[in-house]
Amino acid sequence: MTRKMYMLIFIVVFSSCENKKNNAENTNATSEKKTINMMLDAWHKSASEAEFDSYFDSMAKASVFIGTDASENWEKKDFKAFSKPFFDRGEAWDFKSIERNVYISSDGKTAWFDELLDTWMGVCRGSGVLSKNENVWKIEHYVLSVTIPNENIDEVIEIKKEKDSIILARLRK
Secondary structure, X not given: OHHHHHXXXXXXXXXXXXXXXXXXXXXXXXXXXXXXXXXXXXXXXXHHOOOHHHHHHOEEEEEEEEOOOOOOEEEHHHHHHHHHHHHHOOOOOOOEEEEEEEEEOOOOOEEEEEEEEEEOOEEEEEEEEEEEEOOEEEEEEEEEEEOOOHHHXXXXXXXXXXXXXXXXXXXXX
């Protein structure tokens, strides 16, 4: 009887410790997701308010921004140069997240997300990867794409056909 009692106590204590650990991990993940959401919202707001330094400070030194055009695969320094005139005019872009999913790696140092955005182009999708260094999240990679309703894809394919053939020919060389 005593062995069974010790075994039962051990199981109860162990599972209680596991539950506390899991609760702490879930609380930390929830807190990190909140931090990431606030950071991404501030990043988008920086663009809408043409705050050049704030916008680009949110991006890692070696970050990449992929735009909607097939030619837009920007390293940070090139994206800054391209974007500077828009920010200088006080008219960058105004993207507002209307839905976002955030995922965090088990080591807590990498996160990835997808979001639907309200933009001047209509609904767009953004997705990206962030890294955490010295307790600060930075955007490493961001992809912006225009959403296309499935029932309109044939029309879009037709519109893109000529330019896509030029791009494909150049890339296949």
